Amino acid sequence: MINILKSFISKVLNNLFKKKKNVRLGLYGPPNGGKTTLANRICKDWLGEDMGDVSNIAHETREIQIKEQISIKSKGKELDFNLVDTPGIATKIDYEEFVKAGMKEKKAKQRAKEATKGIIDSIKWLDEMDAVIIVLDGTKDPYTQVNITIVGNLQARNIPVLIVANKSDLKKSDVKKVQAAYPQYSVIGISAKYGNNIDKFYEGLFAIAG
Amino acid sequence: MVTFQFVPYHEIEDLGSARRVKRLIDIVKQNKIVLLQGRLKEEEEADLIAIAMEEIKGKFKGIELAVINPEEKSKEGLKRLRSNFYNLVLGDRQGLTIIGPASIVKDIKKDPTKIELLTKEARNRRK
Ligand SMILES: Nc1nc2c(ncn2[C@@H]2O[C@H](COP(=O)(O)OP(=O)(O)O)[C@@H](O)[C@H]2O)c(=O)[nH]1
Ligand SMILES: [Mg+2]
Numbered sequence: 001m002i003n004i005l006k007s008f009i010s011k012v013l014n015n016l017f018k019k020k021k022n023v024r025l026g027l028y029g030p031p032n033g034g035k036t037t038l039a040n041r042i043c044k045d046w047l048g049e050d051m052g053d054v055s056n057i058a059h060e061t062r063e064i065q066i067k068e069q070i071s072i073k074s075k076g077k078e079l080d081f082n083l084v085d086t087p088g089i090a091t092k093i094d095y096e097e098f099v100k101a102g103m104k105e106k107k108a109k110q111r112a113k114e115a116t117k118g119i120i121d122s123i124k125w126l127d128e129m130d131a132v133i134i135v136l137d138g139t140k141d142p143y144t145q146v147n148i149t150i151v152g153n154l155q156a157r158n159i160p161v162l163i164v165a166n167k168s169d170l171k172k173s174d175v176k177k178v179q180a181a182y183p184q185y186s187v188i189g190i191s192a193k194y195g196n197n198i199d200k201f202y203e204g205l206f207a208i209a210g
Numbered sequence: 211m212v213t214f215q216f217v218p219y220h221e222i223e224d225l226g227s228a229r230r231v232k233r234l235i236d237i238v239k240q241n242k243i244v245l246l247q248g249r250l251k252e253e254e255e256a257d258l259i260a261i262a263m264e265e266i267k268g269k270f271k272g273i274e275l276a277v278i279n280p281e282e283k284s285k286e287g288l289k290r291l292r293s294n295f296y297n298l299v300l301g302d303r304q305g306l307t308i309i310g311p312a313s314i315v316k317d318i319k320k321d322p323t324k325i326e327l328l329t330k331e332a333r334n335r336r337k
Contacts, residue, residue: 093263093272094272119260120264123259123260149256
């Protein structure tokens with residue numbers, strides 16, 4: 001009885017003094033779109049440090065990475081969130097691709113195994129997100145089934161989405177094409193690597209997570 | 211040779227989500243390409259990908275997936291309402307879902323009027 005009372009009181013107190021819950025902001029998309037590059041850019045801009053490793057070989061990020069308590073400011077407003085960099089989503093993984101990229105067979109198989117787990121985790125974590133940035137490689141076909149499945153799952157869960165058409169520094173990058181594929185969403189063309197248009201991106205974050 | 215297996219919607223209609231996904235993956239793992247009448251729920255699509263990941267081992271390297279939805283391109287205003295209404299009445303038996311083993315199907319390109327299924331070259335498959 002005492003215990004019940006205690007827990008009741010602590011619950012009430014907790015609720016009274018609870019700080020506003022931090023928004024959980026996820027990075028999703030197919031491998032190699034530039035999720036981690038963007039996560040690093042955000043962390044560098046607002047915390048002065050990096051978040052994770054970037055590679056031109058797919059599936060560099062194979063575990064969910066969380067950076068807590070990022071606070072960004074734009075036009076006099078402030079937004080606090082926890083940033084979640086995910087391995088992203090793919091429907092297939094072939095270790096032989098890693099071998100072709102120069103990896104030893106054993107290491108390639110290990111990477112493939114970890115990558116499958118990473119994708120499963122990314123899918124599990126969909127439910128935990130308060131808002132999501134979908135990072136697409138603007139030089140690639142935006143209308144792939146993986147992208148559509150990600151968008152559809154977020155929509156089904158009523159999670160706000162901002163789509164980024166990344167790699168705008170490359171000539172082939174085509175924001176208009178990405179926008180045309182997802183007309184019901186706001187699409188912002190950026191270069192996560194070089195920082196092009198990044199202020200517009202931060203403004204966009206306020207719209208989905210603010 | 212490539213084998214297709216047609217799965218009419220009523221074959222999965224009464225199954226729970228987990229069993230639906232399992233039924234389809236089991237066919238794909240027999241190296242066949244599934245042609246499913248209609249479409250899965252969004253969450254089932256994600257589950258299908260997760261299960262495919264769990265199953266990756268040896269020759270099985272995952273899946274290629276494509277959902278063809280005739281109303282997709284025109285989801286606006288009245289048409290959207292109408293398609294939502296059809297979805298309500300018909301469940302999700304509209305459209306077509308293609309699921310193939312990634313070792314056979316390299317890519318599925320779709321546009322409103324045609325589906326291109328790019329298969330791996332035979333000599334690749336034989337080795
Ligand atoms: N040119 C260019 N390359 C980029 C940009 N963003 C990321 N990349 C490159 O794309 C590759 C994949 O990036 P990464 O952040 O690891 O992608 P992730 O798998 O989505 O996390 C790396 O080689 C990055 O250097 C960009 O804005 N422009
Ligand atoms: Mg990454």
